[in-house]
Amino acid sequence: MIQVDGLYKSFGDLDVLRDVSFEIRDGETLAIIGRSGSGKSVLMKHLIGLLQPDRGRVSVDGVDLGTVSYEELRQIRTRFGVLFQGGALFDSMTSAENVAFPLTYFADMTGEEVQNRVDECLHLVNLADVGPKKPSELSGGMRKRVALARAIALEPRYILYDEPTSGLDPETSNTIDELIRTLAQEMNVTSVVVTHDMHSVLTIADRAAFLHDSRLHWMGTVEEIHQSPDPVLDAFVKANEYHVGNPSAIPSARSTPE
Amino acid sequence: MLDRLLSPVQTLGKFALLLARAFSSIDEIGTYWKNFIDQMVRIGIDSIPIVALSSAFSGAVLTVQTAYQLETSFIPNSIIGSIVVPSMMLELAAVITGFILAGRVGARIAAELGTMRVSEQIDALEAMGLNSISYLILPRVLAGVIMFPVLYVAACLIGISGGVAIGHFGGFLSAQEFLDGARQFFKPFDPFFGLIKSVTFGFIITAVACYKGYFTTGGAEGVGDATTEAAVQSCVFILIADLILAMLLL
């Protein structure tokens, strides 16, 4: 379980997060939604201690990340798989080496077992044949999926996904959503998914946390999203539906002049 | 204003923390072995051509100029060897290697780590539970400290050979005279002193570059700044260290 308590974070004069508190229950999939720049990625980095809160605390499995030694923090981090927004692949290595990387450091596997697991993970993200390619030779969406393969390779208990489907075509997006859901259900992974995509939220998440104006503006189950009377959340959801697959929601821009 | 005054202190503090953390997982060096070998090759072996070229030329130029300065006096030719060889060992081989590698090795390390920082690759290492400082910085600094003395020895040998060759082919003095002169005033402390310098410079260049690269902020421009600062500042620190070592040890 991950608990966030009264978290404040600012960069210089910019208050990015103010008094954010919530918890992520074991086995659930929590979506973090909010406008671009609302602090979703910043919040995600706090969950593994890559950023330290100015005030408040984050605890993982009951351990406050602010009080542990660096060695303990590293130990806690091994329970996580993290997909960064930009992929963050090691560009000096091939895709296969990237996926193998956490395995060679943290798994007790023979070379052959590592190889099999790498193939399996690349296959899961529909990229069975890019193993020998360097990240610079891949498209943005492919890079993201290799990074996803790397994040899940160790079968971690927690997986943090920062916009796993942004920049992907709808079909691939669905495959990735499917994968996230399968991992959550079959491997009992606790997942945090940062996303803009309301369609993904509805497909994969149990609950959603909506960041707005540097606060946790709304939190609830996905079923509650559409029933919420909150105007800001409503506007966010509507705006999103204009973009994804709901043409009827698009106000007619080319209405013929009377 | 206070910020200005405090910033060198802060930098030093941050630097000390960086090194402390780099060496805190030195027991895991086995884990970072591959990186270490890799860096030994990149910092050491790959630098040999440029170090050889620059030391051969400086040995040759030093010989020609010393010959010119002594031309009208009645001092024996062999004195040229007595001047060139200690100059090479005490100063030139170490400092020239240091300057060249500040550009070649320092800039490369800063650019590499800076890019890893701004593209979140360092965050990715940390997120997996690796000690990114040990993983990235330890192998580079160790490789610098180990390979610089090797490059220094190569620079000395090649620089002196350059001097001997130009002395012979330029008709200034024979190889025999050159080496006799060198032997006449040889002090075993000279190469030892040069080795101490080269270890120090190897540390300065790699540590400064790692620091600049690791703490890069702000995209491509930040990487550019880090790279320039690494090269320039390690040259400045080399000059300062050179003077301090000379005053302490000579």
Ligand SMILES: Nc1ncnc2c1ncn2[C@@H]1O[C@H](COP(=O)(O)OP(=O)(O)OP(=O)(O)O)[C@@H](O)[C@H]1O
């Ligand atoms: N290291 C940093 N230094 C200074 N400001 C930062 C830093 N990281 C993030 N910010 C600022 O914090 C705010 C939130 O950034 P964040 O990356 O969390 O947004 P986001 O919600 O993930 O947006 P997007 O959906 O576009 O990815 C932004 O205004 C950003 O400029």
Ligand SMILES: [Mg+2]
């Ligand atoms: Mg983001």
